Amino acid sequence: MTAFTAPLRLRLDSDALVSNWAWLKHRSGAAACGAAIKADGYGAGAVEVMRRLIKAGCRDFFVSNWAEAAMVEPLLEQGISLAVLHGVRDEDMAVALCSRARPVLNTPVQIARWKAAGGGPCDVMVDTGMNRLGLDWRADVAAHLAGLKVETLMSHLASADDDTPLTATQLMRFKELTRHVPAARYSLANSAGICLGESYAFDLTRPGIALYGGIPRSEAEGLIRQVVFPQAQILQRRLVLAGDTIGYNATHVAARDMEIAVLNLGYADGYLRGFSGCGRVSFQGVGMQVVGRVSMDLIAVDVSEASHVAEGDWLEIDYALPAAAAISNLSQYELLTGLGPRFDRVWS
Numbered sequence: 001m002t003a004f005t006a007p008l009r010l011r012l013d014s015d016a017l018v019s020n021w022a023w024l025k026h027r028s029g030a031a032a033c034g035a036a037i038k039a040d041g042y043g044a045g046a047v048e049v050m051r052r053l054i055k056a057g058c059r060d061f062f063v064s065n066w067a068e069a070a071m072v073e074p075l076l077e078q079g080i081s082l083a084v085l086h087g088v089r090d091e092d093m094a095v096a097l098c099s100r101a102r103p104v105l106n107t108p109v110q111i112a113r114w115k116a117a118g119g120g121p122c123d124v125m126v127d128t129g130m131n132r133l134g135l136d137w138r139a140d141v142a143a144h145l146a147g148l149k150v151e152t153l154m155s156h157l158a159s160a161d162d163d164t165p166l167t168a169t170q171l172m173r174f175k176e177l178t179r180h181v182p183a184a185r186y187s188l189a190n191s192a193g194i195c196l197g198e199s200y201a202f203d204l205t206r207p208g209i210a211l212y213g214g215i216p217r218s219e220a221e222g223l224i225r226q227v228v229f230p231q232a233q234i235l236q237r238r239l240v241l242a243g244d245t246i247g248y249n250a251t252h253v254a255a256r257d258m259e260i261a262v263l264n265l266g267y268a269d270g271y272l273r274g275f276s277g278c279g280r281v282s283f284q285g286v287g288m289q290v291v292g293r294v295s296m297d298l299i300a301v302d303v304s305e306a307s308h309v310a311e312g313d314w315l316e317i318d319y320a321l322p323a324a325a326a327i328s329n330l331s332q333y334e335l336l337t338g339l340g341p342r343f344d345r346v347w348s
């Protein structure tokens, strides 16, 4: 039997993932440090991420919905907790009641639904100023939750990656909630919140992006390591003559004779058109630039100065997240979660 391999792959660095979690745990002080593994582990693969983080000592995981919960449920051994951030719709109840994951209840309707079904262990989200999911912090939250066994009361920071007064305001509102809303644990900080220091950590932190190599704030620079390394194979190397154009809509005109390599990677893989004419790749330390538009499944790079690269070689796509975000006008989050299913995901 021949094993099928794709012409594009993500090299995923286990040591870097675990090292990032350990740094975030250290920054969380006495609080437990969990892991957001929604969106298939930010594109890295939720099951493989969870397996590695459990081994490293992580006990608390977060996904968005019940389909994501089902993907990782086989890994839920004793003492491992999984919370479903979007809570329970009517359509989720049958699955939720049989699941070992807990819903994060976000609305009075979700709370009523969960209570009516017996009110088992649950988490609760309170909105302290983001106006996304959660009970309004101004409501009588304790009254809403009367009779429920709340494992984790949480809120989410809207702009901890900026320096804005809203972050401290949310902290103050959340602190007030911890004084009169009973819960076994309290949790506020995402990756950026962890960078802000232990006053944001409470009992449990919920990093996502920084686990996967994102740098949410300067405090993490040089300490968080890149985890995801895309690579794509050369399908063709060709000569382009002066005056010829390259790619869709002929956006690149060759100023002189040049050579290009055409790589098996495109916007359908999450390498979006923001990288047209500016993305960078490398081979054995030699850097090269994307020329012309990114196609659905292909890109061209200028290999005029790289005589050693040939059809079949694997090139490294520059994907250090802050730099790649700056040149592509995408967020570090979009760069990770857009990485599609056509990559082979290869852990080292």
Ligand SMILES: *Cc1c(COP(=O)(O)O)cnc(C)c1O
Binding pocket: 036, 038, 085, 156, 189, 190, 191, 192, 206, 207, 208, 209, 210
């Ligand atoms: C996604 C998410 C996180 C993780 O946020 P990062 O910014 O990726 O660290 C934490 N908490 C909640 C509620 C989330 O939705």
